[in-house]
Amino acid sequence: MSNHSRILMTSVILCCLVIGGCSEFKKVEREIINTRSFQELSEENLESIRESSPFLKVHMKSGEIYVLGEWWAEPDGESVCGAGVHLSAARDTLKEGEFHIGIGQVAVFETNSLKTSSSVKAIAVFTGITAAVTTACIINPKACFGSCPTFYIQGMDRLRPRAEGFSASIAPSLEASDIDDLDFSALPGEDFGIEMRNEALETHVVRHVDLLAVPRNRASRALADAEGIFWEAEYLQAPVSARGSEGDCLELLAYRDSRERFSKADSSYLGSKEIIELEFRDLPEENAALMISCRQTLLSTYLLYQAYAYMGSEAGAWFARIARGEINQSEDSIHELLGGIQILIEDSKGGWKTAGRISEYGPLAVDTHLIHLDEFGSRSQKVRLKMTRGNWRIDRVALASLSKRIEPVRIHPHLVIRGKNPDRNSRELLLDSQRVLTTLPGNTYYLRYKIPSEEVVYDLFVESRGYYLEWIRKEWVEEENPQYLAQMFLSPERALRRLAPQYKKVEDKMEYHFWRSRYVKQ
Amino acid sequence: MSNSRIISPVSVSLLCLFLLCCSASHAPRGWLPNPDEVPFRAQGGWVQITRTSGPDLGGELIAIGRDTVYLADEEFHVVSKADVISARLARYDSNAGDLGGYAFLGTVSTISNGFVLIFTAPVWIVGGLTAMGFQHNMPLITCEICDFSKLSPYARFPAGLPDGINRSQIRMSPGGI
Structure with missing residues (x-):
């Protein structure tokens, strides 16, 4: 295999590894918040949750659920507003659009944060080793x-x-x-x-x-x-x-x-x-x-x-x-x-x-x-x-x-x-x-x-x-x-x-x- | 030994592990969401229960009650907690098989390292397999003597089975919702 072929092949593979590795391998951290705790959250805490978890799932006492992509809590703490989808207990779609949800009917709130998996870090290290040796010995x-x-x-x-x-x-x-x-x-x-x-x-x-x-x-x-x-x-x-x-x-x-x-x-x-x-x-x-x-x-x-x-x-x-x-x-x-x-x-x-x-x-x-x-x-x-x-x-x-x-x-x-x-x-x-x-x-x-x-x-x-x-x-x-x-x-x-x-x-x-x-x- | 003769058995080993990882979850293929989909998918995780009486049961975790575990496949199942020997919950698709693919690519890329591949290829193989194992286990929660409170956040109804719900209408989510 010629130098050029090897450089090209290695570059393509390493690019795949870097791009693929960064985008695919994540872990999810879920948090369940009851209504009382949710109402006690400060505006700063709410903002922090919004940053780490763009979607808010609102589980209703009836078993229905609202999945809100953009959401905010009303200042009086009695309701949550946002845009998203409303699903039945059987998870049939009931409505899409904007919603104003009274806290009284909410069972719990759910947030999910995505973090980079440690496995990706390991792959990144191996990729770095291969790239370094390849660069040193081929170039x-x-x-x-x-x-x-x-x-x-x-x-x-x-x-x-x-x-x-x-x-x-x-x-x-x-x-x-x-x-x-x-x-x-x-x-x-x-x-x-x-x-x-x-x-x-x-x-x-x-x-x-x-x-x-x-x-x-x-x-x-x-x-x-x-x-x-x-x-x-x-x-x-x-x-x-x-x-x-x-x-x-x-x-x-x-x-x-x-x-x-x-x-x-x-x-x-x-x-x-x-x-x-x-x-x-x-x-x-x-x-x-x-x-x-x-x-x-x-x-x-x-x-x-x-x-x-x-x-x-x-x-x-x-x-x-x-x-x-x-x-x-x-x-x-x-x-x-x-x-x-x-x-x-x-x-x-x-x-x-x-x-x-x-x-x-x-x-x-x-x-x-x-x-x-x-x-x-x-x-x-x-x-x-x-x-x-x-x-x-x-x-x-x-x-x-x-x-x-x-x-x-x-x-x-x-x-x-x-x-x-x-x-x-x-x-x-x-x-x-x-x-x-x-x-x-x-x-x-x-x-x-x-x-x-x-x-x-x-x-x-x-x-x-x-x-x-x-x-x-x-x-x-x-x-x-x-x-x-x-x-x-x-x-x-x-x-x-x-x-x-x-x-x-x-x-x-x-x-x-x-x-x-x-x-x-x- | 030429580079390709070293790489070939490695490829086969990784392919076997790749297939092993793909088949490790009992959930129907494609049913579990990717990590990116979890924040907007409204389904429970996939639970596999080993019971003292009867065969193993697998299905979407619907809710954890005071004395019972609710799950659903094509039917709604109620299992007494006392009947559970062990339970294993898959929260999402780990993509460990894909990681195996990357480890394979990484191992192949060491061909460009010339003779040094006798060091860099094992790093990829051992490290890749370790990372695969880690990634594969990441979304799993296993309990032998079950603390069901660890599982409840990943149920369709994390607060418990809603009062008055029509149990006969509850089926496993089709996935993709």
Whole structure:
């Protein structure tokens, strides 16, 4: 079924549901009022009854009935007037017209109010869910949730993952290990739980998921650098100023508070760069490093999915050719043109030198990175972050004073639970480096780890190894285009210019649709 | 499994429930008013009475007396309250069957969700069936050890059977009045 047909069909059905559901499903609340109570009603109460119950039924002592569409009570309270129909006790019509009815002959009055049924509210909710998923996945298929296994701290995280594993490993040949900072400390002897989910249309092939517990002093913080070496940071200093293209952004960058600094992509070239200027009060005497907590925007995810879309039904064959090295990429690949976050430090002559680069990818979870600064011998307090516009979301930047290297304690899961039951087979797969655990969309595993009982505090990191295979969505196949795919490989700059207007159309809603299209219940 | 192979058994299940709901009321088809018609229709609800003596009786609830329940189908019936084991009153047509139809449409619409239908379709099925059950029961009043005062507001004569009325002329309303 084509996109247009599906949109049309779904629109028609959802319209039927909304219109039909609103008009049909009502409940009736009836009230019987005796004559004495009716006579005691104030004008306000009568008006309120008229609003909620447009028809008044006047049951006579004889068994006859008047059904009045427009009615009012005379001020003396002795009669009711109105227009409607007069029926016999056998419910034969006696007369239609206007009536003046003496209260003395009335047995009781009856009112009926119509209310919306609660069932309609339920249907409305389901309609909303379907409409949201449909809108997200059909109108903007490249915003559908994707990217690698997600990790949540059991009992704490519900909506946002704490970490994402091996995001760049999109094929078997790209299998890699990934260390992610969980930004969480555990106490000695604690039984710590991680929830690993497959929330996307992907097959995840997981070699292992180990916990790295890094012991530290109570007043410090453990951080990992790009080499996978752990350091104890005794002092974290927020910048005194931070300026991006939008002006002052210090408030967004000073604390880890989920308020992220990000910008919009350039409308004519997606590789266009921007700079954030940072200034710190003073540089530590030695072992200075820059700590950055960040994640990517969905720009790179969009481009990856666009490449898959261009591969279309031939995606499998394309992957095989890439894995065999049969496709020569331009030196300036899209990956290189987008780049990571380049950290520049001012040298003694006023120029700028590259101190390091953050090149770990993933749009789901904020990860913390460490870039060493002091090996350049500069005493400048100014640092620049250079990156592609609209490609990064930065939560926190701080200057760290590193005191010493520390060795983590590697912990394997002692228990793996799937559903509600222990899953010994899955645990064995995760412990055996020659075998892998394969997960499918919707799978959730609970991994339990025993924290060592030495009397220190442990900062926790998760190390995952594996790769994942994206499922090619139906919507993507319709965009199959080998020429454009070739352009992404051979002339990436032109591709980034050509795709810019296309991306700008969906950029604002990418995050919104992305997070609402994941495939597990919260 | 393809989307259509998932949806097909769902369709059959919902269709069965749709038919079940349609047949759940003992009132003649089309006799009960829609909720929108209740404010101007002058008839009692449909009551089904299980008695200690004799077969079940069903008909328009005419009135509740001190010791008796009055109802009418093609004839006028007087049932002693002491003879009633249980009574079930349908006040109006719940349209639960239509709701089943909407739930069916909703389930079908999840085809457009692609693979996500493995989550959205069950939401529609479970939620739709729950809503149907709720809607179906909404206009019903059931009493095992009967408190007949709950039923009287929905009788043709809520204040009781009028004095001096000619009982032989009282028949079930034809509906639509």
